[in-house]
Amino acid sequence: MGKITSTSKEVSVDTIEKGLLPDASPLSSSSPASPSSPRLETPDEVAMAHPEWRAAEKRLVRKLDMTLMPVIWTLYMFNYLDRNNLAQAKLNKFEADLGLVGEQFNTAVAIFNVGYMVAQLPSNMLITRVRPSIYLPCCVLLWSCVSASTAAAKNFSSLVAIRVILGVVEAPFFPGIFYVLSCWYTQKEIAFRTAILYSGMLIATAFSGLIAAAVFAHLDGARGLAGWQWLFIIEGAGSFASAFAALAFLPDYVGSRTGMCSWLMSERELQVAAQRMDADRVSVPEEKSSVWRGLGLAVKDARTWAFVCMMAFYLSSHGLNSFFPTIVQGFRLGSNTTTLMLTAPPYLLAAVVALCVAVSSDRRADRGLHIVGPVCVAMLGFVISAATTNRPARYFASFLYLPGAFASTGLIFSWAASVASETPEKRATATSIVCLLAQVGNIWSPYFFRPADNPRYLLAFLLMMVFSFMCIGTVFWMRWSLGRANRRMVEGAEGTGRRVRLYIL
Secondary structure, rough: OOOOOOOOOOOOOHHHHHHOOOOOOOOOOOOOOOOOOOOOOOOOOHOOOOOOHHHHHHHHHHHHHHHHHHHHHHHHHHHHHHHHHHHHHHOOOHHHHHOOOOHHHHHHHHEEEEHHHHHHHHHHHHHHHHHHHHHHHHHHHHHHHHHHHHHHHHHHHHHHOOOHHHHHHHHHHHHHHHHOOOOOHHHEEEEHHHHHHHHHHHHHHHHHHHHHHHHHHOOOOOHHHHHOOOOOOOOHHHHHHHHHHHHHEEEEOOOOOEEOHHOOOOHHHHHHHHHHHHHOOOOOOOOOOOHHHHHHHHHOOOHHHHHHHHHHHHOOOOOOOHHHHHHHOOOOOOOOHHHHHHHHHHHHHHHHHHHHHHHHHHHHHOOOHHHHHHHHHHHHHHHHHHHOHHHHHHHHHHHHHHHHHHHHHHHHHHHHHOOOOHHHHHHHHHHHHHHHHHHHHHHHHHHHHHHHHHHOOOHHHHHHHHHHHHHHHHHHHHHHHHHHHHHHHHHHHHOOOOOOOOOOO
């Protein structure tokens, strides 16, 4: 095993006990400069534990939470509004107007992920060499125009073409914005922030039904356009406007002086940001840094492929997102407006549950069990839906499987990013590989919901249970693998007086 190193200078136990900083004088009240405060320039763990440095770090994190997080939350909300508004359009003559038959609607849902997969890895390899503060907002401008153009679709062929292009232009956003998050937030902070990001998706899905209900009720037929056409135009316009806010408030990388950093962050804050992220990397043998080297490291790491399987199984286990309005319509609880309004409460609950799970995950420094728990709750909902035709019971089940299915999505990505943290390039390419190949779950899962199975969709719920079991299996394998790696790092550091930063299980 190679020498264990850390990206920050290690401090021995003896040094800590004596109150010494490496290459510095002993800390004492008689020090002439700043009585007991270490220099902010040093990345030593002793200095970083000092109250002055901790206070500076808290101010930095608070500033990121008040600027970066609201912008990316808004962008991600519009991202999902534009991506998934087919689900609502289906309830407003969408299939009839475009002449869709059989499983053509399912194909239109699934084909988006083909374009998404094609563009994702090249984009994330590129993002370490460009400015995210410009690149990502430009992607938002493009996808908003493409999404709005769905209103001009006339048949199945034109719809498929638009959906493929939409997948291509949306592909850079999530892995790109997640990579930016992982550059600014530490392992113990990122799960909660990722959950906040994912709550944008859940809020978007919840309110998309309410927005669609209002649009279909008041604009259907206005100026010769169907309600579903107005839906695509309005939501595309919202995405277009949000891109301009992103140009001002998105940062680039730690250490850069561009983007938000050029006008909102002081030199001291940028120093603190660089020090804390440098110290946050797992203590593994250091590797040379390049895009292709990062790709090689990610591909050779068995854990990358385990995360691909975990995420693919996870996405397959909740492939009902684009069909939930249709499922609720099958309960026959009222008009289409009532149906769209009833889709909102389970997603709102899911947003709250996701945030609670993330807070617990960060506080307990645990990922695996916080993924398994919600998946088990989702499985209970699937069992109820498969076992009964009682309408109230099936609607109640949605309050189990939707929060359970979506509560842990952010944890998987944050876990993958923290495990692949040897170099920025490996982190970018590994998370992109996970995002890319896991999309197979989104490609085949729409076909679980066969038109002939409506309204019960028994086969779909059974398949989602199976994939939930498979997801749980990969989570436990990952915990075993990382636990073994942690033991090896501890054994390698024994007798050296060095601290090692371990993987979160």
